[in-house]
Amino acid sequence: MIIKKFQADTETEAIMLAKEELGKDAIVMNIKTISPKGIYKLFRKAFVEITAAVDDTVTQQPAAKKEFTVPEKTGFKLNPNIIYDKNDSSLGGKEKKTAEEKNDATAIEKKLNSLQELLEKQLKDKQLEEKSEEKKKEGKNPIYVQLIYNQLVRNEMDEKYVNQILNEIENKFKKDASIDDILSNVYQKIILKLGQPQTVELLDNKAKLVFFIGPTGVGKTTTIAKIASGLKLNRKAKVAMLTSDTYRIAAVEQLRIYANILGVPMKVIYTEDEINEAREEFKDHDVILVDTAGRSHKNRGQRDDIEKLIHSVNEEDREVYLVLSATTKYKDLIRITESYSEITNYRLIFTKLDETISVGNIFNIKMLTNADLSYTTYGQNVPDDISKIDTQETAKKLLGGND
Ligand SMILES: Nc1nc2c(ncn2[C@@H]2O[C@H](COP(=O)(O)OP(=O)(O)O)[C@@H](O)[C@H]2O)c(=O)[nH]1
Ligand SMILES: [Mg+2]
Incomplete structure (x- = not known):
């Protein structure tokens, strides 16, 4: 055009x-x-x-x-x-x-x-079109496929993954397939790739340790308060909180305030030994949520501390959530997830969905890390603005308009 x-x-x-x-x-x-x-x-x-x-x-x-x-x-x-x-x-x-x-x-x-x-x-679409010339030549339903391609890329899905999905579905279609057929096929593929979300699971007669890691300011502490509230009120779980984010006094105070409001015990831990003491102290609890400091990739000490803390707990007794903001640039998300992958496996929490219209990065990072998705948060209100990620809704947003 x-x-x-x-x-x-x-x-x-x-x-x-x-x-x-x-x-x-x-x-x-x-x-x-x-x-x-x-x-x-x-x-x-x-x-x-x-x-x-x-x-x-x-x-x-x-x-x-x-x-x-x-x-x-x-x-x-x-x-x-x-x-x-x-x-x-x-x-x-x-x-x-x-x-x-x-x-x-x-x-x-x-x-x-x-x-x-x-x-x-349309002019924007045209630029996207040019990028996908090759795709177009081989496509059997070039116009529909092109339209879906444009939509997914516009929602910031990585072209690499868009091509992957479209290649998987295209060949199955005859020339006369309707856009509805193709669309629902892509929709299902996206949901399949987003996978089954996993959220905090309690152990039978032991306290589960749940770590929250991620950059400063993404919403770790706020998310912990939301999850703590859900576990306490909806699941009637006995919750305790720890924080190793001792680099900033305000960070400790913030968690302490939430702990007080929720009526759950909270302790500051400085060393690996102290986490063991805290586990002993809270052994009759169902779940211990652990807040951590946003780790700087420049600060080796900080990184080792988190790694030691996590690995001091058996794999079956712990869950680790990497908290990421949906507003962070894709490039930075890649760098962040890769650096955390060096120290542990994790599940993904995406925060601040209320601040962005594009959910492409959720898909991209899921594909990149192959980690399980878990929660999304969409506002500052504790405890309301959190839920298990709705993968159908996410797929619809990726394929639909930005509203
Ligand atoms: N808009 C929006 N703000 C959030 C969300 N979650 C947390 N915040 C805000 O982000 C800021 C940093 O949150 P905090 O929990 O202290 O982040 P942390 O440094 O990772 O512990 C605070 O102002 C929170 O209210 C969210 O889902 N949406
Ligand atoms: Mg914090």
Whole structure:
């Protein structure tokens, strides 16, 4: 798809320019009358800007707009990726305007603005399209697959994994497969790859040690308070808390405040020996939640401390959760997960989902680490803003719009 803007004194002239350059198949996507503002009024009169496009990749014109609409029943909402039709009068592609239309200037302006937004989206799609040229050539249902590809990449899924999924499903389809078929297949693949979430499991007659590790500020302490509350209120578990985050006084105080509110005991541990003492002290408890300091990859001592602490507890008596913020850049998430992988296995908690619309990184990091997903948090409210990750909802968000 080639999309270009043409300016001329009149609409007809602008259209002629477009046809000259893009050929007779060029379609008009948007027409705008531009009145120069401020000082430019003195030098320029109003002119017309049209946006025209021609499809240079697909030989058969994918004219049927409705083919791109996802059937209601799937519940998916694809972002608009509409191929405009020059016969669609709502696009203003007519040569002559009636007097009423001219009077209704604000309504038209509104319409054009929203078209502009769609157009910008399309331009973005075009860039994504170029990246996936190869994919397109081999695809049996190139348009549908392309559409799904664009959507997943727009939601920040790594192209590597998007290709992997699409390669897995494509071959199974005949040429006449509907977008609904393909979509539900991709949806199922995503859910399968996200896997079964795992959350805190209690032991029969022993205290389970649950460690929370991860960078500073991602929400470890807040998440511990949320989980503690859930275990206490919903599961009637006897909860205790420890913290080894002794680098900042405020961090200790923060956990102490939550412990007081929840009415659970809390202790500060400085050494490996102290964790053993605390385990002895809380041996009649069901679960001991352990807060840790955000480990700096530069600080070797800090890293060794966490490693020692975790490995002082038998694997079957412990669970380790790596807490990550969904707002962290993909590159940084890769670096963080890799550095924690050096010291332990873990499950993944994603926090701050309320602060981002893209859930692609959840999928990416799941694929990269092959760790189990567990909880997501979506706000600062303790204890409400947490739940076990809903993989169906995540898959829908990946395939759907950003709302
Ligand atoms: N918006 C949002 N903020 C969160 C969420 N979880 C934690 N926070 C906030 O992030 C900040 C750091 O949280 P904290 O638990 O101290 O992080 P820690 O350093 O990893 O222990 C605090 O202001 C929290 O209220 C969440 O799910 N959404
Ligand atoms: Mg903390």
